[in-house]
Amino acid sequence: MSTFQAALSNPLLQTLVPVAILAGLTAGIAHQTGFFTPQPSTAALFAPQTVTIPPRTFSYRSDGEFIRGTYAIDAPMQTVTESRPLTIMKHQVSLAEYGVCVSDGICKSPEGVSYTVGNVPVTGVNYDDAQTYAKWLSAKTGELWTLPTDRQLAFAAGTDFPDDAFGLEDDGTNPAIRWLADYRREAAERSKRDPVPRILGSYGENEYGLSDFGGNVWEWTNTCHRRVKLDKDGAVVSSEDICGVYVTVGNHRAPMTSFVRDPKGGGCAVGTPPDNLGFRLVKSTEWYAPLLKALRDRGINL
Template sequence: MVFLEGGNFRTGINDPSSRTGEYPVYNSYVRPYYIDRYPVTNAQYRKFKQTKTRYKTEAEDKEYSSVFVNFLSDGQKQTFKEDPVQDGWYNVRGTTWNKPEGFLSNIEDRMSHPVVHISYEDAHAYCFWVGKRLPTDMEWEYAARGGLDNQAYPWGDRYMKMRMNVWQGEYPTEDKKYDGYDNTSPVDAFPAQNDYGMYDMLGNVWEWTTTKYYDRVIDRATQPLRYTLKGGSFIDTRDGNHNYIVRTANKIGRKPNYSSGNIGFRCVMDMSKEELYARLHASTTTPKPIRIHRKEEMFYDEYGHPRRKKKKKIGSHKEL
């Protein structure tokens, strides 16, 4: 995991044409936390399933999940219904996290790929098992930005080739695969995307967060429960001409029981109180007074707690 000190930052993007809630830009704050450097992989999720043998994912329970049309045979396209949530996707019977394209598929050569066909509840269950949790929208975006302010990508404002797994060509009939992949890719297939050393924040798979998602122009009371997904996926594009535009601030919403072949997740972990106090104490071993008013000064005691200096009252009864 990567430790991030947190703090104030600007989230969103100055693009009024955005249709996903990433506009406008506003100030936000996150506390110190740890975040996974990579999305959770098939190998990691398999270990969870081997331990929690009775746990059934959403796809296993309902016996189907959403698969991209390019991975289906003509017979499958005629047999299964189209997914109403994503164009070009079908609800294929027998699809699960370890059978990502149906009964005859497997993940034996994809153990380092991000696990997919995972619902919000499935991701939450895994995080709880490892003693972590899902990130909020703000925590995810803070980590993705890598300390940069109001930039489109984790590495800056200019698009760079071979930095993420996205769609190239006409959708869905032509995938030129300039990045080398027509499906998910290993989580370390591309270089770290920012100075925090974060991998796969953009592209490959969307990632669950715990933040509820609402459309901007619709009364929230009338909207169904959905959670925010961040990062874009292998079917999305750099310019948004097909599906969604892939950039740091972008987000979409899905119901907590939804799963598909382009949705995964990563975990975060809070800093313990003991570690927080230790870091505070280490940073204040040689404190310097901080002027906060013209006649008042601050200092820190041996426990790292701020204290105001008491001023002597000349002529008081104690001195008399």
């Protein structure tokens, strides 16, 4: 057997070679069809400050409404491993940054914004507004920016991510106990409401350098709200994604209807509405991110 044949018999190479060939073919086709375009010369002017979250294993409480039998219960904890780092905006998108997109005629003006200081999080924006800004920023920087998922926010927020569990000791068969706990929590949350957005950095940074998470601006995610039904033993019977209602996260989770800009006017599917709605974005750093961006520019979402 030749040295070349021996090398090809290596299991690792048997896996890597096809992947490398596929990557080369994909890149070649993308280049020939004009998918890859040079980064705009002004990209650095629009690139936001980011932090990189290192890979780790972490636990957080699942999103969604969980029903066992006919009774609402706390969502279960789940432990996940993120094997790749995550690049995410250090700060929420500011009013000034968003205003440039508005001036370009791409983004809609935020709703109910009476303050003029630009160095505050933009608020009064809905899910579609955030998606429009992400597409605009992607075009300005030549990079792929998207809303984070609930899991990605949990990964980035670390110890600041909220745990919405009531932690009740009953088995969920007495709904009055949960209703009372819910009433008490909503009363406590309403008593500490602070609706005026503050200057970026006012709420400090977490252990990864992420700024202002869990302050008075809830952040849109790309995660659909869901209802999960369990049997009496806790096994999943059904799980229904309710897209059109998306998870927002602040000091608690709040599923919000996608078109709502002012949460105080309604639209919160479950629990206490947020003080404000804003967002931050994640940057795709995979080698194939330019191809994904090009496909999305053409209306193809993978």
